[in-house]
Amino acid sequence: MVLNGSQSLQSLSFRFIDDGDNFYGKDGVEFVAAALYFPLNPCHITSENVFSLLECIRILLQEKDYSFPDNFRKNVRREWLKTHVGYRTPDNCCLFDSKWGLYLKSTDGPFIDEVFYGSNISSYREELSSIGVTVEVEKACPLLASNLCHHSEFSTIVRIFNFLSKHKWMPESDATRKIWIPDGHENGKWKNVSCTTEDGLFGQQFTFLEEYYEPNLLCFFSTAFNVTSNPSFDSHCKLWKVWETSGYQLSHAQCCAFWECVVSQWSSGGGENSC
Template identity: 45%
Template sequence: MTKENVLSFLSCYRQLNNTPYMFPSDLMICIRDLWWLRTRHGVKNPLNCILFGPDWQSILPITDLPFIDDSDNCYGKVIHEYKEELNSMGVIVEFKDGAKFVVEGICSPSDSTSITPATVFSLLECIRILMQARNYFSPIALSIRISKKWLKTTIGYRFPDKCLLFNSSWGSYLKRTDGPFIDEDFYGVTLDFRKGYPLIASHLDFHVQLPTIVRIYNYLSKCGWKPDSEVAKRIWIPNLNQIGEWVITEECVLHDKDGLFSSQLKVLDKYLETELLDFFSNAFGVGEYPSVDKYCNLWKVWESSGHRLSHADCCKFWSFVSKHGSAETLADRLVKLPVESSDSDRILLSNKHDVFIADDPQLKDLFERFSSQPLFEETSSVDVAQLNQVNPKEILIAKGLVMLILGFLANPVMKMGAKKRHETIQGLLNITFLETVEPITVNYSLSLSSGEIVNARASKIIHLNRKASMFFAQKLDRSSGYKNLIEYATYFSEAISEGVLWEKNDHVGALSELIKLAFMLEFNEEAVIFLMKPKNLQIIKKDKKFLASAFPSD
């Protein structure tokens, strides 16, 4: 229909409405259903048209609606003179009656600044009308229809379900700038502050200031929030300028009591309040202290960097791993071990195959003259010229000595059963004893991992080669004076104790002192029994039988 046809038809319709004439119902249905009105969306029937008016102006920036074309190229402004007639035919002429069209025609504008408060109020009014009517859209369908970026927040325009409405409940924990909050005058977004934590958490990346981050973390803690992805598990750590970085939880720990991980891990108690530490432990799974694995990784860093440790740091490391790590783990993970430096008060790390545990000070002093890299294992040999094999029971391994050792091994703190005690003593009795009138020359050989072999020689009066089950001793001259006697007793008691307690070397010193004193008393049995009593040592029944079988002639 042309412009003239439409205007003529509307004029006739008005005139007939002013008479008693009644339009047939079939004719009215045709008028409403037939497509004869031209709109901005093309030709439509009256039921799908809107006659533009001042009330519609504010909603224009976020909608695309089927307004009747009132441009000069079409009907012109004269079409508005027929507002009542168009309304009776089904055309929407009042804003309140067009809520359905507004929601269906909502769109995201190319220029968000065109969305004014009046625009949002008009849209909210339409939403309210539809929510009250309940005969157009279900709540879900309505939510989908209005899901466009038309609400202005502190971080720009957002979808309604991505916005929060700030009120006094939020104010106890956050500021308006901490999340995607809209003005309090807006409607249709989250009101309960406890339901908004997913949005607040997703907004964390927008912040870089420590006070803001702490406020948000406190709020998330109150809400019992937990990250639902690996990205969300990142933790913000400030630097010297308080402009920090986001790090993964694996790089964080709550405490570092030993102070060893400042360059390896982010220690949260340095940056955040104590009240928040439980939150990071429960929600993010941050460990309270560095694990054994972290300690081993730290040692790896020290190994590769050539780092020289202080004695304090070295002790802290080994104190922790000795309590919490297994021997198997440490053996597999650690390549280097701590070694004292001869030219510094710092600790060097050396290949574990080149490290010697210096539990023998004399041997340590000997090798320090030849190499700065002692070895874990040593091999030794003795010049056997002029060595004579002797019966140990006749000169050294007396019954009194065996009594003393059995009593010591039977002490409950040793945790050694009768069978093990008897095997230990039998091993001592089976040792080959070699004696010479001259000092014993012992040759030591250390093989380094580099292939170098370090050799050393030492002169000794007593030497026990446990692996070879051989005991070397310079012949004792008891008339040579007390100094020589106590020296001999000392070396003898140390050798015997180390041979007997090689698996329990913590007790070597105690046994050695008892043997040394008994040696000076020539292992007199009554004197030995007297020595044992103050130490609560005694010979139990099973050991008495063994002792009798070992010394049948006594």
């Protein structure tokens, strides 16, 4: 059984989908699931092909405790669902609906392309979920976070960070511990979290997030990425050594601010066993 544009699943197996007395019914649909084959180029898969497959899955799921055959599970793990960021495997895409719209746009992540499939795709929520598509808003954080680095538009990145913050997401690896730092109107780069939310002395050593992000996201960065509100005592020591080595001439204001921070951190216990 081939799923492609020249011989659609619908035309090959339509008589199996009908569950009337004159047709094969569910037995025929089970044959479709067992014998399904995807073309190497997903561009050959039309929206009609996909809807026909989803109809088959809908019938199969009516059977109590139904389990997809191994061949079917293996085949659907391929990149064949069209999303706003290209073709993805079902477990690497999400189904957009009105709940998502409270936080995000459909183009903000690997959401199934409703322009290509049409709005009717949302009526197959259960069927898509059964093959691995994320349909619950609360379960999408890891997937959206893993796709963050593909974005370079600041407004999009802020929306996604706000979504992650709202759902109290925490990174599971260093790969997702990065923050977008704008550089001009449209440019910028992803940086590791050697950042602080505020401080006026470390312009060349740290990135200061308060220049770019609202207070609610500064709190999120502090919780999720362990971004400090101020550089540590040890960082102040390193900064002094940089100044000393380079022969940098401190202004009176810089010198006062530096030692005020040092004394404050030392008094709070943050300077013990440092320098």
